[in-house]
Amino acid sequence: MDKEKSTKELTDIIARFVSLVGKKLPDDVWAKLNELRSLETDPLPKTVYDTMFKNQELAFELDRPSCQDTGVLQFLVKCGDSFPLLGRMEQILTEAVIRSTRDAPLRHNSVETFDEYNTGKNVGKGTPTLFWEIVPDSDALELDVYMAGGGCTLPGKAMVLMPGEGYEGVVRFVLDVMTSYGLNACPPLLVGVGVATSVETAALLSKKALFRPLGSHNPNERAAKLEKLLEDGINKIGLGPQGFSGKKSVMGVHVENTARHPSTIGVAVNTGCWSHRHGNILFKGDLSYTVMSHKGVVL
Amino acid sequence: MNEKKILTTPVNAEDIAGFKAGDIFYLNGYIVTCRDVAHRRLVEEKRPLPVDIRNGAIYHAGPIIRPLGNDKFEMVSIGATTSMRMEKFEYEFVKQTGVRILVGKGGMGEGTRKACMEFKALHVVYPAGCAVCAATQVEEIEQAEWRDLGMPETLWVCRIKEFGPLVVSIDTYGNNLFEQNKVIFNQRKEEVYSDIARQVSFIK
């Protein structure tokens, strides 16, 4: 296939995938929400869950974005070093967002800073956001698509602790976000935690943590233990759906980590809302693709 | 659960006297979208609202509307926006307009609590992220005022049918659901913290 033709084809597929992500939650989130809903016994949280489920059914049936905040589009691009369109990914993703914004339709959520005007296209300088990972000896592309809402994941929080504060300090930091900002971020939340060496490395990891499938664990045993402790602990706080209080608070807690400087512990938290509009799609070098996050859908 | 409670606008003080924070009801009649700039115009610029909302309901929301031509509109999506942004104006707003029901997202503060007690109003929450659900409960958009504010800020006068669930966050007796929950959540958090902290001494 010539490059122009394949550029057009990839743009087309991604535009349709972005639109789908705004209308239908991924399978893992849907299953988890079903589980959390079934645990509630009081009328208030039950009614709230009922409305959330009805909303998702209506959104799909009427072909409309399920939440009015369709966010800023953020992509994790895990690109093989010999994927034929590697150099064009930014152009392709930007064009795909413009198209989906028109077709879905998505809200215009791109305001140029300093000049302070809405571009009216849902893209601007540096938006959509691209996070890159280059995969050696591969001609494939794995793409995570995320609609990052202004009331949940975009705010986030990061800081650098002194080593003396230890992992106890990390726990304190995460829990404090839960009962302040997290409360308004539309629980049940998916909590991404980054533990690294600086604010920006921790912050990036806390975002990437949200792209992991629900139910997955950090390969490091202690990090996985912290995930479990935090998940159970935050659940005990009982934020319930939308912070109205209930049996649980979170869909999951994902911790991602790197090494650190001996003098620092960077920590960051990112709160994904219940309407976790995330998609994962795999492309081979010939652009044949498999949607991993939403089984059985046709784009 | 007991029967669905339904209120119809106009709503008077006696109609809401039985409602306590945490109760759920649905609304028939009319609701007017009203957010940041409309609040500012009324309170700071002293411009009267172009719609009479005495004994009525407002919705802190910026909808997505599809124009149908002939000055007709379709409601595509209408989700609540964060009510707290209106906190600074809400006491004056309720006082001047006589509005009875404020619909939004998340809790509100002291000024609104005071207004709800003094002027007998309720702040209620429509579950967030459920914009399509809410849109299907709008039967018709009958009027649109202050259109110069653009689609999200225009006052859209909506005729609604069983609009809800609406969860009372602030009642007329001074209860504030979110503030009260926060106290409980913070207590539980301290217990959780001590419990976890004992198990993560990885730096030796």
Ligand code: SF4
């Ligand atoms: S936090 Fe999520 S569900 Fe709630 S309004 Fe924002 S995007 Fe929608």
